[in-house]
Amino acid sequence: MKKFTIILFGLITSVCLAQQTVTGTITDSNGSPLPGVNIIEKGTNNGASSDFNGKYSIDVDAGATLVFSYVGFTTKEVVVGSQTVIDVTLASGDELEEVLLVGSRALPRSNTTSSLPIDVLPAKELSSTGQITFDKALQYKIPSFNTVQTPVNDATSLLDPYEIRNMGPSRTLILINGKRKNLSALLYTQTSPGRGETGADISAIPTDAIKRVEILRDGASAQYGSDAIAGVMNIILKDDVNQGSATLRTGITSEGDGESIAFSLNNGSTIGDDKGYINYTIDLSKVNLANRPGTVDAAGEAADFEADIADVEAFLRLHPDAGNINGSPETAASKFLVNGAYNVNEDSELYFNAAYVYKKVNSFANYRTPYWRTESDFPYLADFFPNGPNGEYIGYLPTFEGDLNDYNGTIGFKTKKNGWNYDISYTTGGNSQDYSVNNSHNRSDVRNPDTYLGDINNNGTVDLTPYDLNNDGTVDPNEGVELLQGDFKYRENSPISFDPGGTKFRHSVGNIDIAKLLSEQVSIGFGAEFRTETFEIIEGDLASYDGGGADSFAGNRPENSGKFNRYNFGGYFDISADITKDFLVNGTIRLEDYSDFGEAFVWKLSTRYKFLDDKLTIRASASTGFRAPTLHQIYTQKAQFSFVPGQGIQVGGLINNVSPQARLLAIPKLDAEKSTNITVGFGAKLNRNINFTFDYYNIQVKDRIVLSTEITGTEAGNTPLDQVLQDNNLSDVSFFVNALDTRTSGIDVVASYRNIEVGSGTLGFSLSGNYTIENERDGDVKNPTLIANAGQSVVNDTQEALFFTSRPITKWILGTNYKVGQFGFSLNNTYFGKTTFRQQGMSNDLKTEFIPKIVTDLGVNYNATDNLTFNLNINNILNVLPEWEFKARNAAGEAILNDPAQVENQSNLITFNQRYSQMTYDGYHFSQLGTLFNLSMNYKF
Known part of the structure; x- marks a missing residue:
């Protein structure tokens, strides 16, 4: 019995020694807890992770070694021995990089260990630009990112088109904390970059709510789905609970207009007994008109x-300006955002974020001069618009007013069990735009339906008996009966304010993402997404569309209005493997199924190799991608006013691809775009202060969706095309079509050298640039048969310029900053390279070129106290303005340029007789407002 007891005691002791529970807390060098740190029992698959408070618990064998790893921090190994409590501090600092949430659907990595080119912009980099909105701040920080305000705005005044790598706004996917942001309800239809596309309203995101921005400059459809052909922008929201701030901003242009004032508040708080956090931002702003x-x-x-x-x-x-107002419209905005998380237990977290934005924009159409809308043609205008100094009629200026509401919200649940990371979330978002037109009229000659008798032929008798009026030998029913319609329904009876309707878009997205670190070398991730989308065209009031509708902006007709929806389901699988310490391979596959156009299968493979003690890295990726046609592109149908060179403002029609007119014209239904992306690059991190990356990219897109040029009638006048135009009283018609295969390639360069000791301060330099090697059509335009037979094309020279040459061929940003004592100075020079354009209506023997320019921005900040900081930004300090000039394409073009009268005529054609003499609609690429002064005061608490 005694022997048995000794054996039993020995077995129990050995079991106890074989397994022991280790607990502890993991912090960074500042003592802050680190959630999500991976803890692995070395040589096994046994693992755990730290909770929101940095605490962990793991059962390990006796004599085990624990490996603590977290992206952006130094990995640490600790031998357990007899310890049951092991607290760990992981090294962090400037020499290490932040965790990147974009780029891999397995577990996150740092920038140096990623196999993809990713730009990371901290919040202070955005605020240092002095720009009022987030999108304009990116313009002067990311060379491959471009956006600009158009001179005559209409609906575009609510948000400006933007793009990465010349690919249009619809091919960059926007994420907020890794979740898809909703698209805008606006479809760009004017002749400007981004024509025929839509994108998310990134200008609506308050800059003070942003912790950092991660921009993946590579095709990522396999990882994230549609819209990621050009790349992904992931906006990470602030989560700080210890440091809030209030900021007051003011600004004005050197011309004394465009005054701005803004106030923002950002703060945070813990939830419960440090169980979680909540961070919130309020941003209110007003910008006056700059003309x-x-x-x-x-x-x-x-x-x-x-x-x-x-x-x-x-x-x-x-x-002298013919009464026109164009430039930067009056804008007021209110933005609210909240971001938070709650630690349910040691391994689970509930997270959430929500945002609401309201914008009000007042802009203008072209002034209707008294020789354009004449009093002799419209006598009632003298009563409608007595605008002259003595109450006489001197024309009128229609207004365009827009109200934008944008919202998005996510609620999700993360948990970890047996080394598996689960993330389940629901995201909703929407954007609505409602328009108003004032100071206009409906000039159509539609009459009221009531009738009265009248003596048409002035024979002294009202003829009630049918008679052979046209002398064709036959008396047709009611022929010769003299019945007249009633008074004009509009014209002198027209209202001067109109509700043309608007548009709405909303989506609901469900995600489940699962990832696991299988070993120290291999991690996997897989998941699924279900998304529903609804696009609504809101009907305008009758007067806004009846006949010709409101003069300047016609409303949405009932037959063109309605709600349209679809859903899609997508699933992906991602694996990331460190073949060796230096050699990484990452692969992803994805399958999408859309309810309206079918399936898409895409893949991505990327790799990275580090050498010379991690100082040099080479990386490459190859992928396929897709972009689903948006509901806006499928269903939008409307009449629209546009400037036609040499003809003034004309009314054209945009017909959708599921309409009877489209079937009559044999226009095919839209299909998804398909892409092939290749990126090859290398990076050098010689030490903690010197970084350099160089990446080559090549993007091929098949079946690219474009909004066609305006298709006019034929000389014969008897084709189905002519019939559509005549039946709808249109001068031309346009539509969406998969018309092009395109090829885009270029290089991105990013370099920095910081912490150079100069005097008693530190100096830093940064250089980043983008150069487009090729951006062109690949093969012939894919014209519908009827259009080709009519001798026309859906893509003309103007369209080609919009797609391929309307953005700078190269753009470089050279930044310098110097910190000394309580002062900080920054000087940024942005070089905008050449842009060429072929405006509609100008001679085929000419083209226009926008002259390369350098825009210089100066920033000065003064830390008055530990809490109070003043910032002065002078943007475009040298008052550089866009300039363009004609260039001859051949000898005939040279002859035109040698004749001042012809040059003036050509210039008038593309600037609407110099209304936009500083720029045209199409090719300029930085602000026309000149120098801007911005002063801000920030108080931290």
Whole structure:
């Protein structure tokens, strides 16, 4: 019995020694807890991770070694021995990089260990630009990112088109904390970059709510789904609970207009007994109108409007800009955002974020001069618009006012069990835009349906008996009966304010993402996404569309309005393997199934190799991608006003691909775009202060969706195309079509050298650039048969310029910053390279070139106390403005340029007689407002 007891005691002791529980807390060098640290029992698959408070617990064998690893921190190994409590501090600092949440669907990595080119912009980099909105801040920080305000805005005044690598706004996916942000309800239809596309409203995101921005400059459809052909922008929200701030900003242009004032508050708080956090931002702003009209040419006006030159000159003497207002519209915005998380238990977290934005924009159409809308043609205008100094009619200026509401929210649950990481979330978001047109009228000659008798032929008798009026030998029913319609329904009876309707978009997204570190070398991730989308075209009031509708912006007709929806399901699998300490391979596959156009299968393979003690890295990726046609592109149908060179403002029609008109014209339904992306690059991190990356990219897109040019009638006038135009009283028609295969390639360069000791301060340099090697059509335009047979094309020279040359061929940003004592100075020079354009209506023998320019921004900040900071930004300190010039394409073009009269005529054609003499609609690529002064005060608490 005694022997048995000794054996039993020995077995129990050995079991106890074989397994022991180790607990502890993991912090960084500042003592802050680190959640999500991976703890692995070395040589096994046994693992755990730290909770929100940095605490962990793991059962290990006696004599085990624990490996503590966290991306962006130094990995640490600790021998357990007899210890049951092991607290660990992981080294962090400037020499290490933040964890990147974008780029891999397995477990996150740091920038140096990623196999993909990723830009990381901390919040202070965005605020240092002095730009009012997030999208404009990116313009002066990311060379491959471009956005600009168009001179005549309409609906585009609510948000500006942006793009990465010349690929248009719809091919960059926007994420917030890793979750898809909703698209805008706006479809760009004007002749400007981004025509025919839509994108998320990134200008709506308050800059003070952003912790950092991660921009993946590589195709990522396999990882994230549609819209990621050009890359992914992941906006990480602030989660700080210890440091809040209030910021007051003011600004003005050197011309004394465009005054701005803004106030923002960002703060945070813990939830419960340090069980979680909540961080919130309130941002209120107002920007006044900045007007930059041109001096209008009288001869061009007289010719275009068939007006007496004396009348034109008399008006322009009083109003050299012809009354036009174009530039930067008046904008007011209110933005609210909250981000938070709650630690349910040691291994589980509930997280959430939500944002709401309201914007009000007041902008203007082109001024209707008295020789354009004449009092002789419309006598009632003298009563409608007595705008002259003595109450006489001198024309009128229609307004365009827009109200934008944008919201998004995510709630999710993360948990870890047996080394598996689970993330389940629901995201919703929407964008609505409602428009108003004031100070206009409906000039159509639609009459009221009531009728009365009248003596048409003035024979003294109202003829009630049918008679052979046309002398064809036959009396047709009611022929010769003299019945007249009632009064004009509009014209002198027209309202001057209209509700043209608007658009709405919303989506709901469900995600489940699962990842696991199988070993120290291999991690996997897989998941699924279900998404529903609804696009709504809101009907305008009757007067806004009846007949010709409101003069300047016609409303949405009932037959073109309605709700349209679809759903899609996607699933992916991702594996990341460190073949060796230096050699990484990452692969992803994805399958998507859309309810309206079918399935898409895409893949991605990327790799990275480090050598010379991690100082040099080479990386490469190859992938396929897709972009689903948006609901906006499938269902939008409307009449729209646009400037036609030499013809003034004309009404054209946009027909959708599921309409009877589309079937009549044999226009095919839209299919998904397909892409092939290749990226090859290398990086050098010589020490903690010197970094350099160089990446080559090549993007091929098949079946690219474009909004066609305006297709006009044929000379014969008897084709189905002519019939559609005649039946709908349209001068032309446009539509969406998978018309192009394109090829885009270029290089991205990013370099920095910081912490150089100069005097008693530190100096830093940064250089980043993008150079486009090729951006062109690959093969012939894919014209529908009917259009080709009519001798026309859906893509003309203007369209090609919009797609391929309307953005700078190269853009470079050279930044310098110097910190000394309580002061900080920054000087940034942004070089905008050449842009070429082929405006519609100009001679085929000419093209326009926008001259390369350097825009210089100066920033000064002063830390008055530990809590109070003043910042002065002078953007475009040298007052550089966009400039363009004609270039001859051949000898005939040279002859035009040698004749001042012809040059003036060509210039009038593309600037609407110099209304936009500083720029045209199409090719300029930085602000026309000149120097801007911005002063801000930030108080931390």
